[in-house]
């Protein structure tokens with residue numbers, strides 16, 4: 108058995124190389140059971156005011172018709188919890204029986220009402236029994252036990268109601284809203300997230316209540332993936348198998364939201380983890396469902412993939428990030444940020460002006476290139492000529508035979524096939540690239556050769572349908588054999604648009620999250636080059652391996668939202684998207700927003716109708732600012748803090 112030789116403490120899935128979904132226990136949620144042998148379910152959350160019965164019903168119907176299998180609705184107080192009955196009745200009257208889930212924060216009394224009405228309640232263990240004060244206490248063991256008794260007292264009535272009414276429950280940890288108790292004891296860590304849920308799980312188990320689903324969301328996909336893996340590992344260790352709801356919180360909108368979501372969700376799905384998926388986008392909730400579906404559909408026939416050699420010695424720590432140790436070959440590997448390689452079309456290389464869309468703007472008057480933050484590092488030209496000089500920061504890759512014939516080899520480097528590499532003595536004295544499939548790395552002759560070659564970068568790809576694990580396995584082989592050449596992950600796709608973003612984010616991002624990979628090279632002949640470039644930089648940004656733009660952490664909005672999130676996000680983005688590396692959170696309400704904006708540098712949070720509260724990190728800087736002037740005030744705050752730069756006039 109493949110994983111038997113792995114240390115037990117590292118085991119978090121059925122297998123790292125053979126696709127199989129971890130079998131969880133079946134949880135009954137109305138007419139749509141979750142976990143067990145059921146398909147991975149899709150879900151989303153309404154954004155309407157829960158007191159607006161018809162508005163919520165109509166939005167729920169749009170979601171259900173898009174394929175949403177569970178509809179989550181916020182219940183911030185007793186009134187909304189009670190109104191869930193009207194919403195449910197109206198939906199049933201109109202012929203829709205999708206299970207409803209009440210989303211609860213801070214209000215046990217609302218939860219206890221909702222649990223009698225809807226099919227499932229979601230509680231946040233960070234705030235069900237605790238008010239968040241962002242204080243660090245020094246908890247003695249005795250004090251900690253007293254705290255657990257207090258939680259037990261507050262939470263047990265809900266467990267009993269759920270048991271009596273056959274209501275399911277999600278214990279949903281959020282990285283940004285851990286209780287002060289957990290933060291004090293475990294810190295702001297994946298372990299803290301897991302323990303936060305387990306405190307509540309133990310109470311459920313003591314009451315012999317098992318209709319529970321767990322989640323470990325974070326807006327940072329690395330933290331999110333590590334927390335889910337750790338939870339899985341704890342469950343395996345303790346013989347538990349509760350289904351998992353997986354998602355990345357506050358992923359944002361558009362392409363970036365999809366990239367971040369796929370990076371977190373896709374990485375877990377690759378390892379067979381997850382029973383239901385929610386993609387949190389700052390868009391209409393029905394738009395989330397096709398993204399969920401596309402992520403999940405990739406696994407419908409995955410188990411038929413070609414065999415991957417089993418992992419015998421697993422050198423990675425699945426719960427902590429560390430980058431694979433590599434040598435430096437020019438600007439690739441060691442501590443360099445991962446590079447981006449692109450394959451331009453014939454049209455793209457026909458004129459220097461066409462490079463403007465990938466961050467290289469040519470001025471013919473000055474005969475100079477202006478280089479943007481998202482400008483790639485390498486272009487693959489194959490056996491094609493280019494009639495103009497490229498900027499020095501953009502290196503050219505040619506097929507080895509073509510390169511060998513070039514008279515001027517300045518900033519031009521050869522790409523070898525395995526055969527050419529093993530059988531030719533010709534080399535660039537600076538950089539050589541070697542195209543390998545995952546299966547090639549098990550070739551002893553090659554490994555011996557690479558051991559003494561400090562000038563070669565491996566360009567690794569795979570034809571295996573289980574691509575991320577196949578590539579991960581190949582990288583593990585390189586680590587175990589002591590090969591330190593940098594590796595560029597190369598993937599070619601037939602798909603375009605959202606699918607391309609989701610697939611590449613999973614396949615490449617899933618490796619970067621584990622510190623594997625020194626570059627990304629995505630090819631899709633039917634996609635525009637600028638889209639592929641944005642995608643590659645987006646994956647590097649979301650995996651926090653190369654920061655090239657502002658990061659927005661915006662909540663998906665819900666019935667608590669105090670302003671139009673989509674419009675406001677677009678407005679804030681319009682004035683701040685040149686602030687490379689700055690993280691700005693845009694949150695719809697003050698109840699959950701501050702807790703959930705995680706590691707943002709600045710926060711723009713709705714605190715009342717037409718009112719915004721501004722944060723620097725977790726510290727309130729200005730309360731109750733009028734919405735009309737809030738963006739200017741936010742910019743002043745960024746400026747006062749030394750993070751503002753004037754946008755360039757280009």
Ligand code: SF4
Nearest residue numbers: 662664665668695696
């Ligand atoms: S932060 Fe956004 S999604 Fe979360 S509860 Fe508040 S308004 Fe709703």
